[in-house]
Amino acid sequence: MARYFGRLPFGTVIVNHTLDNPQGTLICTGANQNSLAGNPTLHGEMAAINNCSSIFVSSAYNMTPAESLAAFKDLSLYTNAESCPMCAAAVRWAGFREYVYGVSIKELIELGWGQLDIGSEEVIGSGVGMRDKDPEVVLGGVGSEESKVLFGWQFAGGDCPSGCERGERSDGCLPVELE
Template identity: 50%
Template structure:
């Protein structure tokens, strides 16, 4: 007889936890301000993540066209302050784990702790600083990178192209969505807001040519005769 209130309490707690979790997950919509940040600002930084490819890649058509930027939206009423940029570094470094998000976290850590740099933070201060930062990545993170984002304690994680779109266009992926990683990380001390599918009309084309020989190459590239991979002209 005493179990009913206890079971009801557990059910309420589970529903509250689920509701709290879902409030952290947003699929972006035009005109929707999230955390008081206008949609136009999200678009600006997603375009900046795309632009990182031209700045840091050796080719106008890098195969792994994954770009990221990390921004501080908490100390400014404008667009925010850029901390660092990065791209997928697999082919350059030979490190298979050096995805764009991991490279961005590494780059920002180096910038935040540089004794001669802008911030000059201690390692402990740098770790705490991630709670004020937002990472923008032009494609949804793999589970490795989504886990790294959660362990870093970012304030927000914003992505463009979805994992489902990558898979539909031939990309091999570990089929665990970011929202699943975030849901499984509820016990971590920090909470990160996930904002998905920003500017997909501009991010998707970066990932549509690699496995489709009929899709146009990026500007400045072409497919050699009988070739599948776009190359710089």
């Protein structure tokens, strides 16, 4: 039986740029896992934030919950697609120093993805009494062209990734059978 590639290539990394490493130090990652876990809230950003929180209070960092919450203000969140309203709210509540995303919600919609058509910058900017949680930097479109490839093949008309071809289902790509 053929196996279809995963359809949810949403990924996030959380990086610390305050340490001596000029490229930043990777703290944790997250990938969309809602289909695997049966949890609709496990988008890449939510998974990464949960992973960081777990790491911070573990023996690796041994932070108190309050220290864990405060640590986000020194971190940058990078995600390959603009955060949905749920994730944008979580980014805002976490108080990240920087929020950087690739493909915009508008571009995802153009590629055929169902989305809530509310931009993350609108969500982040709508906080009341939360100025201490404002990111210093909000930057969109970073790596957008490269990331569009990951999001474009899932629907009819999009090119499949290298080594794959469109299967019987118009929305899926299959690995090319090697002889």
